[in-house]
Amino acid sequence: MIARLTITERQLAIVLAGLLALVGLTMAAAARQGPMAVHGFMAIAIGGALASAVIGKLYAPEPSPERLSHYYDDPIKAGILIAMVWGIFAMAVGLWVAALMVWPEATFNQAWASYGRIRPVHTTGVIFAFGGNALIATSFHVMQRTSRARLPDQLSPWVVLVGYNLFCLWAVTGYLMGVTQSKEYAEPEWYADILLVVAWVIYFVLYLRTLARRAEPHIYVANWYYLAFILVVAMLHIVNSLALPVSFAGAKSYSLFSGVQDAMVQWWYGHNAVAFFMTSGFLGMLYYYLPMRAQRPIFSYRLSILSFWGITFFYMWVGSHHLHYTALPNWVQTLGMTFSVMLLVPSWASAGNALMTLNGAWHRVRDDATLRFMFVAAVFYGLSTFEGSFMAIRPVNALSHYTDWTVGHVHSGALGWLAMVTFGAFYSVIPALWGRERMYSARLIEWHFWLALAGLLTYVFSLWNAGITQGLMWRTYNEAGTLNYSFLESIEAMRPYYIARFAGGALFLSGIVVGAANIWMTVRGPRGTAADRPLALQAAE
Amino acid sequence: MSLFKLHYNLEKHSIGLVLGIILAASVGGFIEIAPLFTIDETVETTDDMRLYTPLELAGRNIYIREGCYACHSQMVRTLRDEVERYGPYSLAAESQYDHPMLWGSKRTGPDLARLGTKYSDDWHVAHLTDPRAVVPTSIMPAYPWLNENEAAIDDLPAHLATQQRLGVPYTDEMIANAARDALGQASPDSDWAEGVAERYGEATNIRSFDKGERLTEMDALVAYLQVLGQMTQAPYQTPEQAEQ
Numbered sequence: 001m002i003a004r005l006t007i008t009e010r011q012l013a014i015v016l017a018g019l020l021a022l023v024g025l026t027m028a029a030a031a032r033q034g035p036m037a038v039h040g041f042m043a044i045a046i047g048g049a050l051a052s053a054v055i056g057k058l059y060a061p062e063p064s065p066e067r068l069s070h071y072y073d074d075p076i077k078a079g080i081l082i083a084m085v086w087g088i089f090a091m092a093v094g095l096w097v098a099a100l101m102v103w104p105e106a107t108f109n110q111a112w113a114s115y116g117r118i119r120p121v122h123t124t125g126v127i128f129a130f131g132g133n134a135l136i137a138t139s140f141h142v143m144q145r146t147s148r149a150r151l152p153d154q155l156s157p158w159v160v161l162v163g164y165n166l167f168c169l170w171a172v173t174g175y176l177m178g179v180t181q182s183k184e185y186a187e188p189e190w191y192a193d194i195l196l197v198v199a200w201v202i203y204f205v206l207y208l209r210t211l212a213r214r215a216e217p218h219i220y221v222a223n224w225y226y227l228a229f230i231l232v233v234a235m236l237h238i239v240n241s242l243a244l245p246v247s248f249a250g251a252k253s254y255s256l257f258s259g260v261q262d263a264m265v266q267w268w269y270g271h272n273a274v275a276f277f278m279t280s281g282f283l284g285m286l287y288y289y290l291p292m293r294a295q296r297p298i299f300s301y302r303l304s305i306l307s308f309w310g311i312t313f314f315y316m317w318v319g320s321h322h323l324h325y326t327a328l329p330n331w332v333q334t335l336g337m338t339f340s341v342m343l344l345v346p347s348w349a350s351a352g353n354a355l356m357t358l359n360g361a362w363h364r365v366r367d368d369a370t371l372r373f374m375f376v377a378a379v380f381y382g383l384s385t386f387e388g389s390f391m392a393i394r395p396v397n398a399l400s401h402y403t404d405w406t407v408g409h410v411h412s413g414a415l416g417w418l419a420m421v422t423f424g425a426f427y428s429v430i431p432a433l434w435g436r437e438r439m440y441s442a443r444l445i446e447w448h449f450w451l452a453l454a455g456l457l458t459y460v461f462s463l464w465n466a467g468i469t470q471g472l473m474w475r476t477y478n479e480a481g482t483l484n485y486s487f488l489e490s491i492e493a494m495r496p497y498y499i500a501r502f503a504g505g506a507l508f509l510s511g512i513v514v515g516a517a518n519i520w521m522t523v524r525g526p527r528g529t530a531a532d533r534p535l536a537l538q539a540a541e
Numbered sequence: 542m543s544l545f546k547l548h549y550n551l552e553k554h555s556i557g558l559v560l561g562i563i564l565a566a567s568v569g570g571f572i573e574i575a576p577l578f579t580i581d582e583t584v585e586t587t588d589d590m591r592l593y594t595p596l597e598l599a600g601r602n603i604y605i606r607e608g609c610y611a612c613h614s615q616m617v618r619t620l621r622d623e624v625e626r627y628g629p630y631s632l633a634a635e636s637q638y639d640h641p642m643l644w645g646s647k648r649t650g651p652d653l654a655r656l657g658t659k660y661s662d663d664w665h666v667a668h669l670t671d672p673r674a675v676v677p678t679s680i681m682p683a684y685p686w687l688n689e690n691e692a693a694i695d696d697l698p699a700h701l702a703t704q705q706r707l708g709v710p711y712t713d714e715m716i717a718n719a720a721r722d723a724l725g726q727a728s729p730d731s732d733w734a735e736g737v738a739e740r741y742g743e744a745t746n747i748r749s750f751d752k753g754e755r756l757t758e759m760d761a762l763v764a765y766l767q768v769l770g771q772m773t774q775a776p777y778q779t780p781e782q783a784e785q
């Protein structure tokens with residue numbers, strides 16, 4: 001990969017890696033000890049390793065200028081492999097977290113292994129590390145192909161990848177050491193937040209620069225979704241993470257907001273992370289890879305326009321449905337509920353659009369597990385958005401909130417939609433990226449598909465039952481007019497469901513392991529004769 | 542249709558698209574969040590709202606560090622069964638000095654908003670050290686290291702000062718004495734104990750929470766757990782009305 005950088009780019013890469021090491025050194029020196037110092041040393045190690053790798057090949061032969069007539073795929077390949085590694089790691093941790101609900105002693109009395117610390121390792125790992133790398137990698141792919149333009153330079157995609165993954169590493173290792181700001185899905189502390197903003201701004205600028213070079217007059221649908229994802233996630237992240245550090249030499253900070261305002265800002269962030277990270281970004285994926293794989297155009301272009309603006313506008317109102325019956329003013333709760341229900345229109349427009357695109361290609365869905373991944377993803381997107389709108393209705397929420405139904409709902413989205421569409425996209429793109437005719441084994445894709453689907457269904461059904469049982473037990477009265485069950489009885493009733501959840505998680509995890517093995521064999525396998533879409537001619541830089 | 546014509550132009554201009562996205566995505570958040578900062582209407586006024594003592598604040602930070610919020614909410618909703626199970630529903634005023642709030646989103650364990658004074662210190666210490674020794678069917682992890690780790694108190698003045706900058710009404714005197722007050726709260730016979738009552742009120746719990754000589758993280762966490770729901774008496778004074 002270094003061989004494909006020019007000497008000037010290699011020199012600049014060394015400077016940037018050195019800069020990263022310097023930032024790490026400053027952090028380590030300021031903090032002297034504790035998690036922030038550890039994170040400083042991690043930055044030094046990564047910066048140093050990158051710098052020495054490039055220095056070792058500094059005077060290797062330069063690439064031919066002919067490279068500019070191809071797409072720049074190295075960072076996409078790296079992103080996909082990194083996403084798979086994170087995926088296995090984070091889902092394995094998830095399995096452990098699920099096991100703790102059945103066998104609470106499985107922490108071995110180690111602080112780092114206790115439930116409260118590894119649970120965010122799982123959530124951040126899946127959403128941000130696995131999902132984020134998948135989004136970054138596929139967005140690099142989609143924006144080049146749909147713009148018929150090469151990435152504007154060869155360094156900034158690497159800066160985005162390295163910066164983003166260092167953020168994920170800081171976040172995950174931080175939780176193990178007890179560094180968290182306790183805002184769900186935004187647990188990393190202030191210095192990690194700053195790193196994310198830097199990486200994210202470079203990502204956004206890179207996206208715009210690629211679009212500016214496009215040879216197509218129109219910006220393709222998938223790019224709108226990716227753009228909304230990048231832009232709005234930046235808005236959400238910056239506002240929700242506003243905090244005052246106790247000292248610049250320490251990890252601890254206090255949120256700028258308190259109490260009811262903090263709760264609203266948190267769930268405005270929390271639900272829109274679902275909207276723009278886990279929905280908008282992955283819809284971008286769906287809108288490119290599904291039609292490509294099905295070899296059919298999108299069913300309705302106008303429907304895409306309506307659903308895009310509907311999602312962008314409606315979603316931002318709905319966060320307050322996480323705060324029904326709380327001390328948040330009633331009018332905000334009502335607004336959140338109303339918009340949550342209206343959100344069903346653009347959500348189902350997207351899901352319907354995807355399914356209608358498959359109309360006429362059902363034989364491909366039947367025969368091709370890769371396309372079937374994306375089909376199931378579209379179905380589960382439709383199902384979980386329906387479930388979400390339903391759960392946002394106040395009386396339903398009274399039952400479902402605080403129970404495992406919420407956890408089941410999140411996983412029907414995360415496993416059924418987000419992970420499924422990612423696997424479909426990966427299997428669609430990997431052979432072409434590595435110049436192979438097809439994936440190493442079609443049978444292993446089938447295995448992955450059925451393991452994932454079985455795991456998903458086991459997981460979702462067990463937690464659906466768990467949540468409703470819990471909710472009903474909490475509010476059941478006996479004939480004397482007093483509460484019928486103690487809280488503890490409701491916990492004891494969960495045991496069979498938690499065991500089933502563990503089994504579902506194990507199935508899903510074994511699926512991704514099979515998938516990773518298949519991807520690895522494809523990458524290592526012999527070169528085929530796959531052809532890439534042509535790049536538009538453009539002047540050399 | 543002219544709307545689609547407009548879009549036809551929009552999708553040819555990346556900056557136009559960017560501005561459109563920012564505009565569409567800003568409206569909802571702005572309308573819902575900005576009015577909440579008119580604090581007088583969002584948060585009730587209470588005349589007896591107390592502040593966390595330095596030791597309780599340290600305990601709160603341990604609660605955050607261990608991720609307790611992932612399994613325990615601190616928000617009693619205005620529902621009949623919740624009010625009967627846990628106590629009066631939570632008021633906005635109760636968390637007005639909580640940076641950040643810990644309302645939670647999942648009850649794998651029970652709600653803790655009204656936990657303070659419900660159990661003895663001994664119960665909490667035993668429960669945190671080995672939950673199943675006290676509650677055989679509990680699925681809570683054990684936290685034995687809380688007994689072993691000494692509570693960090695040196696940086697408490699900086700913590701209080703940061704909170705003061707964010708609008709929590711800690712006085713300069715409280716900030717200056719933060720570390721001493723933390724020690725004093727857990728050792729009632731010491732010279733520092735008096736200052737704690739002086740600065741934080743006579744009702745402050747001044748005692749060794751884990752009965753040990755050292756000031757441990759267990760002291761801090763139990764001190765925090767014992768004031769949950771006790772920051773103001775306001776929720777106990779409003780007539781209990783719950784929906785459903």
